[in-house]
Amino acid sequence: MSQCIATYRIYDDQADFRKKATSIAVGMTVGSWTELPQAKREAMQKHLGEVVDIQVNEGWEPGSRYADVSIAYPDINFSRDIPALLVTVFGKISMDGRIKLTALDLSPDFLSAFPGPKFGIDGIRDILGVHDRPLLMSIFKSVIGLNADELRAQFIRQALGGVDLIKDDEILFENDLTPIEQRVRMCIQAAADIEQQTGKKLLYAANLTGRTSKLREQALRAIDAGANALLFNVLSYGYDVLHELSSDPDITVPIAAHPALAGAIYPSPYYGIAAPVLLGQLMRIAGADLVLFPSPYGSVTMPREENLAIRDELHSAKLRVKRSMPVPSAGIHPGLVPRIIRDFGNDVVVNAGGGIHGHPMGTEAGGKAFVQAIEATMKSVPLAHYAEEHEELKAALDIWGGEV
Template identity: 50%
Template sequence: GKYSMAGAAKVMAVRLPQTYGVRPKFGIEGIRAQLGVFNRPLVMAIFKPALGLTAADHAAILQEVASAGLDIIKDDEILGDLEVAPTLERLHACRQVLEVQQQTGKKVLYAINVTGRADKLLERARLLVRAGANALLLNVLSYGFSVLEALASDAEINVPIFAHPALAGAMCASPDYGFAYSVVLGTLMARAGADAVLYPAHYGSLPFEAVEEARIRDELRSRHVFPVPSAGIHPGVVPQVLADYGKDVILNSGTGIMDHPNGAAAGVQAFFAALAQATS
């Protein structure tokens, strides 16, 4: 209420009954079952550059990284329904690649960004799923936790929902105001129906505390939500990720894959090589 404007005060933790909220439809076990991958971390890429690519460009990138064994790819969070690459056109172009990959025995999830007016978002998500989307990305804090809950509770939206942390810094970064990151990206995301939640890793490119990262991880796992440490993830940090998370983690890399000097496929292969070396 108005006391949030009364002076220094920060919410550090929220205790809720285990029965409170919406559990993920898929979560760790369900996403693994979708992909048929059970004994290692999953590898996820991000379409880069974030803006300016056509639908055909997206399909070509997807073909390259999928052929290298990638598990998941997502839109950049700032990519909306733009004229250069309308959302449905991106989905149609990429779906053709996804169908070929699945026929060869390797399924890839494409988390396509759901954007638009809040009152149209539920129908927009249903439309994408009917058109063949096999995963969704949502900027949860731009719309509110109730929108995530509505999407997660809808029977027609039978695909995993990946929750992005955009705007979390504005809510959580101050030491004296707002909410702890673990409340917003852990406790509340895990109870609003997210299947996987992205957040910064403390060894990545953004300033983030290891203790807070661990709290987010533990909150998510308590509800079987996939943790997705992000921002600056590259093959060199794979041993540390494995030490912190074990196998139930999604390695989310944008430029760490797309900017590999030998191409995006080589970027994917570098992650698998790092995993093999770290677990040998």
């Protein structure tokens, strides 16, 4: 019997966890069991959830207890989409006390409906022609209220710094000053001009926004205008919308998933959905080619072990779909590059906003400092040493601190 297994961390100082687990397994599937007549049980057996594992632990506080409980849900009970999965495994019980969804082990049958990222790590590398180092992304800064010329000028400063990807600010919605088609046309033209000089490819992820039923059409218009990547605030629309966009044959560009709103769901130890599921596994199966999440290095932080668990979900060979690029974000400066590569390996995007725009010599120099930091790290040269002959890197290390 094909099943998807959900694991929960349940905090309860009094509970009989075995009883609780059974009540979830029965309650979220066939509803009742002990009162069923024998004949009916046989027909219902294939729909019945099953308690797979219970690990009871002592909590931090004296006398407190929690249990990691795994329940198997027969695939026959729900359709092959993320809304059905989440409603089945965490619909009603999300409201039943201190319970957090910490892991999902999805069956091949369920996963068969999920083609996954269309490009993934290798596809993005192929587009960019970069295979041997982490990628570098910069984020538009303070774009609300900018007109087209100002936006274009900022794009060019970022591109000249040598970044591989530039992404829209996730709070830039459709607006009169820089509507998506105009923005895309302008930025892609600027990228082409700069490629003429530098020989360097560039992906620009334009923010896909608006009404749900119009997103596909808007994406196609952006692609017609030349867009070669899209940014998408997945959690404000639901995973299924990403799943539909990413598996649409006409949407022929990589999609970067932004984690906006994720902080409403993952940080509590007692409630919500753990970050590796929310921003790792579900984003990947829904088809995100790149996934942004709060880095462990900056001001908006997530613990390092959670970051690495997200990385594992995005990189793991266990899922038979393309791997997604992890993009740990916020608080990134060049001095962190060796550490990012130690934590994530080469298959990571070094993503900076303030760490590029805030460079004392300007945005272009900010990009160059990161390029230099990546070069140095790939050559195993200490940043401080490399900085002796690279003034942009030197200036960055001087203000933000050196290798950590």
